[in-house]
Amino acid sequence: MSVETTGSDVRRAASSSRQEDRCCFSVQEGPGGLWDSVKKAAFVIGSGILFLAAFGNSLTWHLQRFWGASGDFWQNLWTKLYVAFEGHDAALFFLGTMLLPTLTFWLSNALLLLVDITGKPSFITRYRIQVDKNNPVDPVKLRQALKTVIFNQVFISGPMVVAVYYLMSWTGNPCGPELPTFHWALMELAAFSILEEVLFYYSHRLFHHPSLYKHYHKQHHEWTAPIGLVSIYAHPLEHVISNMLPVVIGPVILGSHLSSTSLWYCLALVSTTISHCGYHLPFLPSPEFHDFHHLRFNQCFGVFGILDRLHSTDAKFRQSKQYERHTLLTSFTPLNESIPDTPKKGQ
Ligand SMILES: [Zn+2]
Numbered sequence: 483m484s485v486e487t488t489g490s491d492v493r494r495a496a497s498s499s500r501q502e503d504r505c506c507f508s509v510q511e512g513p514g515g516l517w518d519s520v521k522k523a524a525f526v527i528g529s530g531i532l533f534l535a536a537f538g539n540s541l542t543w544h545l546q547r548f549w550g551a552s553g554d555f556w557q558n559l560w561t562k563l564y565v566a567f568e569g570h571d572a573a574l575f576f577l578g579t580m581l582l583p584t585l586t587f588w589l590s591n592a593l594l595l596l597v598d599i600t601g602k603p604s605f606i607t608r609y610r611i612q613v614d615k616n617n618p619v620d621p622v623k624l625r626q627a628l629k630t631v632i633f634n635q636v637f638i639s640g641p642m643v644v645a646v647y648y649l650m651s652w653t654g655n656p657c658g659p660e661l662p663t664f665h666w667a668l669m670e671l672a673a674f675s676i677l678e679e680v681l682f683y684y685s686h687r688l689f690h691h692p693s694l695y696k697h698y699h700k701q702h703h704e705w706t707a708p709i710g711l712v713s714i715y716a717h718p719l720e721h722v723i724s725n726m727l728p729v730v731i732g733p734v735i736l737g738s739h740l741s742s743t744s745l746w747y748c749l750a751l752v753s754t755t756i757s758h759c760g761y762h763l764p765f766l767p768s769p770e771f772h773d774f775h776h777l778r779f780n781q782c783f784g785v786f787g788i789l790d791r792l793h794s795t796d797a798k799f800r801q802s803k804q805y806e807r808h809t810l811l812t813s814f815t816p817l818n819e820s821i822p823d824t825p826k827k828g829q
Pocket residue numbers: 702708712713758772776
């Protein structure tokens with residue numbers, strides 16, 4: 483009996499990595515298991531793609547009807563832009579990958595900032611995740627965040643986008659005359675999302691290593707209750723490695739067209755803004771996962787949560803109220819009302 487036990491212990495120790503795999507597969511079926519995370523991520527990506535496909539098709543249909551455009555509306559629109567910018571590909575690329583995503587970022591953040599600064603409308607503040615925080619937001623911290631965000635956009639994102647243009651023009655033609663098909667662009671978005679999950683998870687965990695954390699990542703974590711703007715409030719090195727690279731590398735690898743690259747940058751910026759916004763609003767992706775990362779520091783490092791499940795870096799999250807609330811809110815009742823905190827013992 484004891485020999486058997488020892489034998490199994492030795493086998494366990496000798497094949498720790500394989501055992502880890504088995505361990506993960508053994509919890510696959512349970513609720514909150516790896517398989518569950520994969521299914522959830524597939525559901526999020528899949529429904530996102532379906533939504534975009536439906537939205538794209540119906541938008542195209544409505545636009546075509548409205549303007550009486552014949553043929554492929556988007557292709558015609560692109561052809562007009564292409565002709566207008568003939569010989570000025572770099573300018574067109576910069577407009578699509580810098581100006582448009584930056585405007586999208588500031589438009590969504592301006593709306594959120596209005597709520598953060600004024601605490602109004604109360605219809606929105608009811609959805610605050612960390613109820614007693616940023617009520618109102620600290621103006622000194624906010625000014626500091628604004629300065630860093632503008633610095634990162636002008637001096638890091640801008641030059642990186644220029645570098646990406648030369649890299650993509652060297653290997654292909656990102657501003658080619660023909661648009662990719664809508665469905666190919668959707669497949670690209672799915673591939674970009676997976677690549678971002680992998681690169682963001684591991685680079686982010688690396689920045690949590692004690693030797694790197696205090697120099698490079700502590701700044702981002704000054705906000706234990708983040709707001710939208712904090713999504714790119716980071717040390718410049720972190721901004722390059724963790725924020726920009728995981729997003730820009732996908733289109734470079736796939737040699738994507740400017741149209742899908744531009745759409746991806748806009749989606750990535752809106753998505754990170756939502757993850758940091760501090761409000762779990764109806765019909766928008768749940769920000770509970772990354773909000774919990776800011777609250778607890780050592781949990782929830784990724785974007786979709788697949789790698790956190792694989793590496794068990796979501797164990798505490800899965801035991802929390804925030805995990806129960808980590809879902810798409812499909813009613814107007816705030817989740818901290820429908821799933822209230824459990825009163826602490828002795829209260
Ligand atoms: Zn963050």
